[in-house]
Amino acid sequence: MTEVQERTATPVDARLFRDVLGHYPTGVVLVTAISRSGEPIGMIVGSFTSVSLEPPLVAYLPTTTSKSYAVLREVDTFCINVLSADQELLCRRFASPGDDKWAGVGWTPSPGGAPVLEDAVAWIECTTESEIEAGDHYIVLGRVRELGVQNPMAPLLFFQGGYGRFTMSSVVAASTPDLIHAIQSAEKARDEIEALAARTGVAVDVVAAAGQDLVFVGAATGADTPPSVPTLGTRIPLMAPLGEQYVAWAGEAAAEAWIRRAGVSDPEAAERLRDRLRLARERGWSLSRLHPDDELDFYQTLRDYSDGEIVPAKERALRDRIVAYIENYDPVPIDPEGEYAAHSIVVPVLGRTNRPLLNIRLVNLPGPASGEQVLTWVQELRRCAAAVASRLADDHSPRSQRLGHGVASPGWG
Ligand SMILES: Cc1cc2nc3c(=O)[nH]c(=O)nc-3n(C[C@H](O)[C@H](O)[C@H](O)COP(=O)(O)O)c2cc1C
Known part of the structure; x- marks a missing residue:
């Protein structure tokens, strides 16, 4: 027990931590909901994962200081929107500070009312199952209510601080x-x-x-x-x-x-x-x-x-x-x-x-x-x-x- 505590206490350089973890690629999702005041709200998240099939659970990890999450946690229903490789600009817009992020963005309500983005690859509507504190982040567990694939194309990927897309290795070289x-x-x-x-x-x-x-x-x-x-x-x-x-x-x-x-x-x-x-x-x-x-x-x-x-x-x-x-x-x-x-x-x-x-x-x-x-x-x-x-x-x-x-x-x- 003491040994574990000592090891946990070893300081890890923040830059090294980010750099090393940045070598693990993620997809990118926009977590959406309708706020208590009736406005659409969205937060870009890379830390999304599937958790359990029985019962159907997924999770994402917002930072405890996130203003967007402060609004999201006030409502029960949210929707995970899996972004497509063509939605990089939209992703950048939602990930930077600004008031009018939804201007010109097309969406329809999920069965439970949360925004489903036009052209998102897939959507997963959830209700919050629990929120677990984990260091400077929360682990938010969502119980999946409804879901669907709406635009089966390559998803947006995030890796080493840059965006990219999934490509298949081909048996025939592309002609140029x-x-x-x-x-x-x-x-x-x-x-x-x-x-x-x-x-x-x-x-x-x-x-x-x-x-x-x-x-x-x-x-x-x-x-x-x-x-x-x-x-x-x-x-x-x-x-x-x-x-x-x-x-x-x-x-x-x-x-x-x-x-x-x-x-x-x-x-x-x-x-x-x-x-x-x-x-x-x-x-x-x-x-x-x-x-x-x-x-x-x-x-x-x-x-x-x-x-x-x-x-x-x-x-x-x-x-x-x-x-x-x-x-x-x-x-x-x-x-x-x-x-x-x-x-x-x-x-x-x-x-x-x-x-x-x-x-x-x-x-x-x-x-x-x-x-x-x-x-x-x-x-x-x-x-x-x-x-x-x-x-x-x-x-x-x-x-x-x-x-x-x-x-x-x-x-x-
Ligand atoms: C690709 C990408 C992935 C991100 N993943 C997360 C994440 O998993 N958790 C998180 O809290 N913020 C994540 N962010 C940052 C948030 O989108 C947002 O910028 C941050 O929460 C600060 O804004 P806020 O205080 O207005 O919420 C990510 C940003 C980008 C660009």
Whole structure:
């Protein structure tokens, strides 16, 4: 007895406790009820579990300080709503402070009157059986009264502090038609890319979008500089600041997703990124000053990320890394008389209606270089991109539709 007490008294570091327990995944439910004052009330809970079949019992564990639970415990009937993978935004809304959480949320009453959310995977109506105090939480036992599956799709999952969804391992690899198309396009661009590398003496690489990533699909070696680091097939996430010259042409939804994926929530920082995209579009080229060592490090981080399981903690580490590069992509005006430590310059190859098809990059630029040299590289790249654009258009569209394709118009005259 004494021994047990001593062991229980050993302090456990709160962060370690949360971190270790965060490695156990949970589903996410919204516990709902109609409050005594007649309002719908909802609390997001991960600690939901089935307890007993005979009698039918379930449980969830609210913290003793929860204001939502203080309201829930005043009424007898509540409903567990199992959230679907598509209800992450709704979950975030209910889990953060705010008054009007139910605005625009569709629900119908369960037989006992508690809210059943539209589109919830399943609902379980209960009456409170008992409430057990357990440290800083209660264990609330609910006797199941009615239940049903209403939307049999993948549930929302919570793991290592991040949201995700259940996926089956498949016996057949998913086909990626956009990637295959990108590889075929890069292959058609090969002569132009090699000519560019030969003319400039600088390494060239080619990326294309596939799903939510950019993928390296082509490369050519220049005589005077080290070759491009990423091997063909390397994927980089389309996340600010990476892939600016692709996103600048891919429409507003793509731009917003690019900002959101980088976790940029400050409205001013988001607006600066939108400005940058506007400028990238006006110029039709972007320049990165990322140090070559940082680029090497970045691709190592990417390789570590892609090795083995991708989990939220790894994803956060990669995102932090990428976001730290933001200032390396700041668009600086190029003065022909000035001197610049440019690492790479990228231009888009645009298809019909200015749709981005590929990005071509001069990389590992020798430097520091004069502004005049930078502008010459830009011109070389643009010439190459225009040639690639017309080559791709030759394959894809009737001659009459080809006018107006090519590369973005230069902002520098
Ligand atoms: C995924 C997720 C799971 C959660 N699980 C629980 C839980 O099991 N118990 C709990 O008391 N709070 C849990 N919370 C926090 C509550 O939803 C809520 O934010 C907290 O109770 C504070 O709000 P309140 O004081 O207004 O109730 C969870 C939040 C999230 C995002």
